[in-house]
Amino acid sequence: MRTITLIIVHCSANKAGSTLRLTDIDRYHRSMGWKECGYHYVIPTDGTIEAGRPEAVVGAHCRNHNRHSIGVCYIGGLATDGKTPADTRTEKQKIALKKLLCKLHKRYPKALIVGHHDLNPMKACPCFDAASEYHAKR
Numbered sequence: 001m002r003t004i005t006l007i008i009v010h011c012s013a014n015k016a017g018s019t020l021r022l023t024d025i026d027r028y029h030r031s032m033g034w035k036e037c038g039y040h041y042v043i044p045t046d047g048t049i050e051a052g053r054p055e056a057v058v059g060a061h062c063r064n065h066n067r068h069s070i071g072v073c074y075i076g077g078l079a080t081d082g083k084t085p086a087d088t089r090t091e092k093q094k095i096a097l098k099k100l101l102c103k104l105h106k107r108y109p110k111a112l113i114v115g116h117h118d119l120n121p122m123k124a125c126p127c128f129d130a131a132s133e134y135h136a137k138r
């Protein structure tokens with residue numbers, strides 16, 4: 001297994017209420033020439049935890065940080081206008097994210113939970129402060 005030092009939270013940059021799921025992200029990423037979905041987990045608005053790329057395989061979700069990280073993405077992140085960054089997580093997504101991050105943190109106790117924005121300030125993703133929100137839950 002590779003060494004995991006970061007668990008990176010993303011949003012998919014879809015507008016609130018989007019019904020996209022892992023299969024849609026997978027199709028989109030393949031259309032860009034990737035071998036499969038770049039994230040290790042995708043959480044649609046109904047709170048299902050969908051497994052994408054196997055954890056043992058390097059993901060494609062955060063430039064310069066893929067090798068040592070796990071990428072988790074919730075569907076949403078934009079207001080209904082489709083362009084303003086917004087924390088659109090449903091209650092079910094919040095519960096699922098917490099559960100998944102807790103599980104990943106147990107598996108990789110030394111890994112820091114951060115948002116994409118913490119590694120690349122040019123990005124609004126995931127549109128909430130993941131590092132502080134999940135810090136207390138370790």
Ligand SMILES: [Zn+2]
Binds near residue numbers: 010011116123
């Ligand atoms: Zn991101």
